[in-house]
Amino acid sequence: MTFEVIDPATLEVVATVDDQGVPDAVEAVDAATEAFPGWRTTPPRQRSEILHRAFALMIRDRDELARLISRENGKSLSDAAGEVTYAAEFFRWFAEEAVRPGGDFGESPAGGTRTLVTHRPVGVAALVTPWNFPAAMITRKIGPALAAGCTAVVKPAAETPLTALAIARLLTEAGLPDGVITVVTTTDASGVVGAWLDDERVRKISFTGSTAVGRVLLRHAADRVVNSSMELGGNAPFIVTDDADLDAAVAGAMIAKFRNGGQACTAANRFYVHASVAAAFTARFGAAVERLTVGPAAGGAAIGPLISAAALRRVTQRVDETVAAGARISHRAATPDAPGHFYPPTVLVDVPAGAAILREEIFGPVAAITTWTSEDELLKSVNDSEYGLAAYVFSGDLMHALRLGEAIDAGMVGVNRGLVSDPSAPFGGVKQSGLGREGARDGLREFQETRYLSVDWPA
Structure with a gap:
């Protein structure tokens, strides 16, 4: 099955794309799960270089991507070109963050031990993005996920799937291994995202959209205590x-x-x-x-x-x-x-x-x-x-x-x-506007778990 992508400025059909369902969503998780061990152990420098290449490719194709965004989203070409540049910067920023993972080492106050603090990738992440910034909302999530060592399944908005597919192709051209990122295009958003939240292999959801939908997803995520980032509505x-x-x-x-x-x-x-x-x-x-x-x-x-x-x-x-x-x-x-x-x-x-x-x-x-x-x-x-x-x-x-x-x-x-x-600032809100931050070092931490090793250290 397929669905049509409509230009809201002319009401013409821009393209038709696959209307994928729950079985496809599960297959995407299969691929991300299989790719995760290899990607998480890929040296940070290699992950960084892939993201740097993806940045360069987006800048190379800026005009083409801007036209694509304008056709499926309707925004002006100047707005769309600005978005592409902004979106590409998330790949560059997190390429640089990938090689600065951080950590800590210190003596416990009571003595006799040393504490080593490290950060490791959360695991398979589900990324759900809206139609209003079809490039930037994708890269703002994919960038830190890849930098942290996570694999991901991505559901773009049904109104604007073409930009997500284009960015996925650029990531492949940049050298990203198969299965690390899979885009699922669908008109059954609740079915696809619900299947991901029910799948024990998915350990992270990052959602940008309305507060009403965010509340529904948080309730669903609570059933398995899924790590959640929510960038919701504003006024x-x-x-x-x-x-x-x-x-x-x-x-x-x-x-x-x-x-x-x-x-x-x-x-x-x-x-x-x-x-x-x-x-x-x-x-x-x-x-x-x-x-x-x-x-x-x-x-x-x-x-x-x-x-x-x-x-x-x-x-x-x-x-x-x-x-x-x-x-x-x-x-x-x-x-x-x-x-x-x-x-x-x-x-x-x-x-x-x-x-x-x-x-x-x-x-x-x-x-x-x-x-x-x-x-x-x-x-x-x-x-x-x-x-x-x-x-x-x-x-x-x-x-x-x-x-x-x-x-x-x-x-x-x-x-x-x-x-x-x-990209260098922590984007996010308080109250009903969401949980967590995107961009800056905070954005990387959203896709990592902190752990420590307590090491016996005799006097």
Whole structure:
């Protein structure tokens, strides 16, 4: 059986891929289990060199990969090219981490023993990735898994399987042995992932997606106490203080809100602008939004479509409900007369404090602006959310910005910048936004288990 991959900008069929099921999922674990002993004992330098080659191959094929991402995901070519570069950096970063595994050695306080602390690979890992960043979400998991010595089975989103398959081919070209990574393309996500979580040979799950699905997977993983990393939903606040550089704040807002058309877990959702600068910020921000071009990537548009008709209906409904509750559309870009799932980048003002759009993840090109004067009330509103992934603060006083950043319940805070993701930084959230971290040394540790040897050491 097969399923079709649809371009959300044109609604044309891009490709057909195998619709694999539970038997294929089990076969993938068979291959990963067979490959694990050899891969875990492969010297770190050799694993590093494969990852370095994979980085170079992704950069070599950057334009081709960007076009592929744009076709199956719909994002602009500039966004897609930026994603490929970012995604490749995870292979380079973890190539370097692979040869720095770390460890410890020391004397116990009571004397008479020495403690040797080491890290070893968890084992076979199940990697489950979303459609919004089909390259970066794959490499952000595969990179540390391979560096740590794990083998893996990978389930990309059914909307965007082609990028995952392309990256798997590049890894083979880079010299990765058969069975170390197997991609399973499927429309039966629950069946495939459920089979992996039920398989005693799978010792790790790393998932990026919605909080609702993450909760289901965590409950399932609890049955066998499977090591779990969860990068879940967000509802990022974007704070502008009264002394902020408004040009810088607008530039940061355009990145934080409209990268990938707002379809990012780190996207700025709730804009809290100090009342004294709200009119000026909104005018400048709104003008920038109105200048955005919307349409298919092939035409050079800055903003592509939403991923599906269901996503388009959801965003439309949320905006309509907010306007009905008293909000007002102050600025809006134009959309093309085209068959794709296009929604106009929109700025909402006069948003009521209790509006649902301030509490839910929008996942679309909509900026909801509210104003503040009291910092205590601001922080109360900002932290009144079950999510805690990312936040953004723009202020002319760096110490003030840092104090605000420290008071926000979020795993990542952008201070005077609209982008928080970096392979060298620990990506992840608090509260209902997930467990664990990706990137940095923390990302490697997610695929390792710590153990120690207690050695008799007579005086």
